[in-house]
Amino acid sequence: xxxxxxxxxxxxxxxxxxxxxxxxxxxxxxxxxxxxxxxxxxxxxxxxxxxxxxxxxxxxxxxxxxxxxxxxxxxxxxxxxxxxxxxxxxxxxxxxxxxxxxxxxxxxxxxxxxxxxxxxxxxxxxxxxxxxxxxxxxxxxxxxxxxxxxxxxxxxxxxxxxxxxxxxxxxxxxxxxxxxxxxxxxxxxxxxxxxxxxxxxxxxxxxxxxxxxxxxxxxxxxxxxxxxxxxxxxxxxxxxxxxxxxxxxxxxxxxxxxxxxxxxxxxxxxxxxxxxxxxxxxxxxxxxxxxxxxxxxxxxxxxxxxxxxxxxxxxxxxxxxxxxxxxxxxxxxxxxxxxxxxxxxxxxxxxxxxxxxxxxxxxxxxxxxxxxxxxxxxxxxxxxxxxxxxxxxxxxxxxxxxxxxxxxxxxxxx
Amino acid sequence: xxxxxxxxxxxxxxxxxxxxxxxxxxxxxxxxxxxxxxxxxxxxxxxxxxxxxxxxxxxxxxxxxxxxxxxxxxxxxxxxxxxxxxxxxxxxxxxxxxxxxxxxxxxxxxxxxxxxxxxxxxxxxxxxxxxxxxxxxxxxxxxxxxxxxxxxxxxxxxxxxxxxxxxxxxxxxxxxxxxxxxxxxxxxxxx
Numbered sequence: 036x037x038x039x040x041x042x043x044x045x046x047x048x049x050x051x052x053x054x055x056x057x058x059x060x061x062x063x064x065x066x067x068x069x070x071x072x073x074x075x076x077x078x079x080x081x082x083x084x085x086x087x088x089x090x091x092x093x094x095x096x097x098x099x100x101x102x103x104x105x106x107x108x109x110x111x112x113x114x115x116x117x118x119x120x121x122x123x124x125x126x127x128x129x130x131x132x133x134x135x136x137x138x139x140x141x142x143x144x145x146x147x148x149x150x151x152x153x154x155x156x157x158x159x160x161x162x163x164x165x166x167x168x169x170x171x172x173x174x175x176x177x178x179x180x181x182x183x184x185x186x187x188x189x190x191x192x193x194x195x196x197x198x199x200x201x202x203x204x205x206x207x208x209x210x211x212x213x214x215x216x217x218x219x220x221x222x223x224x225x226x227x228x229x230x231x232x233x234x235x236x237x238x239x240x241x242x243x244x245x246x247x248x249x250x251x252x253x254x255x256x257x258x259x260x261x262x263x264x265x266x267x268x269x270x271x272x273x274x275x276x277x278x279x280x281x282x283x284x285x286x287x288x289x290x291x292x293x294x295x296x297x298x299x300x301x302x303x304x305x306x307x308x309x310x311x312x313x314x315x316x317x318x319x320x321x322x323x324x325x326x327x328x329x330x331x332x333x334x335x336x337x338x339x340x341x342x343x344x345x346x347x348x349x350x351x352x353x354x355x356x357x358x359x360x361x362x363x364x365x366x367x368x369x370x371x372x373x374x375x376x377x378x379x380x381x382x383x384x385x386x387x388x389x390x391x392x393x394x395x396x397x398x399x400x401x402x403x404x405x406x407x408x409x410x411x412x413x414x415x416x417x418x419x420x421x422x423x424x425x426x427x428x429x430x431x432x433x434x435x436x437x438x439x440x441x442x443x444x445x446x447x448x449x
Numbered sequence: 450x451x452x453x454x455x456x457x458x459x460x461x462x463x464x465x466x467x468x469x470x471x472x473x474x475x476x477x478x479x480x481x482x483x484x485x486x487x488x489x490x491x492x493x494x495x496x497x498x499x500x501x502x503x504x505x506x507x508x509x510x511x512x513x514x515x516x517x518x519x520x521x522x523x524x525x526x527x528x529x530x531x532x533x534x535x536x537x538x539x540x541x542x543x544x545x546x547x548x549x550x551x552x553x554x555x556x557x558x559x560x561x562x563x564x565x566x567x568x569x570x571x572x573x574x575x576x577x578x579x580x581x582x583x584x585x586x587x588x589x590x591x592x593x594x595x596x597x598x599x600x601x602x603x604x605x606x607x608x609x610x611x612x613x614x615x616x617x618x619x620x621x622x623x624x625x626x627x628x629x630x631x632x633x634x635x636x637x638x639x640x
Contacts, residue, residue, distance in 0.1 A: 093523070093533060094533060094576060121576070122576075135483055135491070137492065142474070142482060143482065143483035143484075143485075143488055144480045144481065144482060145480060145481050145482075145483045146479070146480040147480075150479045150480045153476075154479055204475075204476075207475065208475065208476060208479070208480065216630075217630075219494055221494065225573075225578075225579045226572065226573040226576065226579055227493070227572040227573060227579065227580075229494065233630035233631075235630060235631065236630070278491060278492070278494075280492065280494050282494075282496060284496065284498075285497075285628045286494060286495075286496050286497070287496070287497045287561065287562050287564070287565055288565075288568065288569075289565055289568065289569035289573070292561055292562070292623075293559060293560055293565065296623065298548060298549040298550040298551075298552070298622075299624075300550055302624045304547075304548025304549065304550045304622075305548075305622050305623060306549060306622055306623050306624065307623075307624050307640070308623050308624070308628065309625075309628035309629075309630075311632065314638035314639060315638065343638070399638050402639060407639060410639050411639075420551075430639070
């Protein structure tokens with residue numbers, strides 16, 4: 036029982052007190068509202084809470100990773116994004132928590148936490164990204180609690196070293212019956228968040244994680260165990276993992292058939308559902324909107340990732356995509372993981388439009404918003420209308436406009 | 450010919466060996482077997498064919514009364530004006546049959562299978578105290594919500610059999626019509 040963890044009330048009070056502050060410690064935030072600028076100054080305190088952006092609604096709690104503030108590729112656990120479909124975090128007693136495997140298996144089994152740690156383990160670096168990250172609807176959030184634009188627009192993507200037991204080990208112990216081609220995974224949270232997973236992926240590289248970046252999972256990350264489904268959209272990575280049921284078809288839980296499907300114009304208004312892996316993606320994290328550049332040398336840096344495998348190339352344009360030059364990949368480069376890139380740039384004091392474009396090992400190249408608009412038949416003016424395109428699974432290139440005074444702003448839709 | 454069938458038999462026997470080996474546990478000292486009775490205590494997962502639905506029944510009227518007591522606080526009167534997104538897209542007698550592009554999708558008018566409403570209410574509602582509704586109450590709430598969306602008639606009763614016969618107005622609104630894995634290799638990554 037993690038009764039010693041802060042109570043919900045304390046959690047919220049602390050967060051409300053400091054999360055307001057947003058992120059961007061020590062940075063000049065030119066485009067931010069005056070109130071937020073004042074608060075940004077106060078984030079020099081050594082505390083994880085002020086750094087993460089936060090938004091709480093009646094049925095959601097969201098934390099945004101301060102992408103502008105971190106280097107390398109590992110997101111500290113406390114700064115990992117969270118998209119919790121409830122108004123409080125479950126308190127689970129790990130001593131009593133078990134994981135069951137049942138359904139179409141030869142031997143239904145139950146594992147305690149001790150059992151799971153006794154089994155062969157893996158540790159791998161992978162990104163996890165909410166399917167709604169980078170949504171057009173959030174570009175105008177303008178809420179100082181949520182941090183700088185790169186944080187609230189793209190910060191529902193984070194990358195950690197996760198460790199745990201391969202799902203294949205557990206499934207082989209139980210013995211999957213012929214015809215058991217899917218599984219449906221259920222959390223131990225009060226709402227019992229559930230999601231279907233194809234057996235082929237489960238047997239390939241998925242694992243039940245009990246550690247993140249060397250420490251036991253934090254409550255907001257699914258303590259004591261969660262599923263890691265490398266490269267696939269966030270909802271597959273079920274937190275507080277409790278029951279695994281082997282079945283013969285997709286189980287159409289509310290989340291996958293309703294909440295994560297998207298009506299699309301190019302499909303005659305029908306909805307695309309059962310999205311799996313993330314396409315190739317990248318974003319310049321620094322400099323980005325709300326920060327500023329100075330005449331002369333400025334390093335451009337950012338992150339690239341793909342659900343299909345390794346990042347092989349990142350290119351930078353300073354003229355809105357007319358010309359691209361190759362960036363340096365800093366390394367290490369892991370499959371289905373954030374990959375850090377850098378680019379040496381001299382700013383001449385003129386207006387510029389900086390953006391990154393990534394390519395992955397399958398040769399897939401990141402698309403511009405114009406290309407995505409064309410594919411999905413969404414008029415460019417419709418993008419930001421809430422609930423209009425309901426654009427999730429967004430991977431478009433992010434342009435940042437550099438003004439003559441050195442300030443930067445979001446230029447995705449201008 | 451005889452030779453060939455012997456070879457075939459040998460091949461079949463050899464193919465059977467790995468299968469037999471896979472049937473053994475690699476780590477028999479870890480984890481404990483689960484009895485069917487234990488599984489029944491926690492298995493609430495309902496698939497689209499409704500095979501796991503418990504016996505029970507509920508009427509629109511029962512559901513309407515229950516909705517006021519347990520659901521209205523968040524979902525608003527008749528599920529249309531609450532602090533969370535509305536539950537009803539159609540009206541009694543008038544199911545919504547248009548496209549959902551630009552429409553709120555948060556309601557059974559959108560769902561492809563009639564079991565989804567039942568499963569989600571049963572597992573996650575009411576949000577303040579999930580898992581406290583009886584099967585009869587879940588059938589009743591499902592009946593009421595389907596009636597208010599124009600999907601069933603006022604006197605229809607929902608039970609483990611009638612629920613499966615409900616015609617969902619948007620059942621053909623999804624691409625691909627049946628989820629597949631792996632996805633069609635011709636689909637580009639943005640698809």
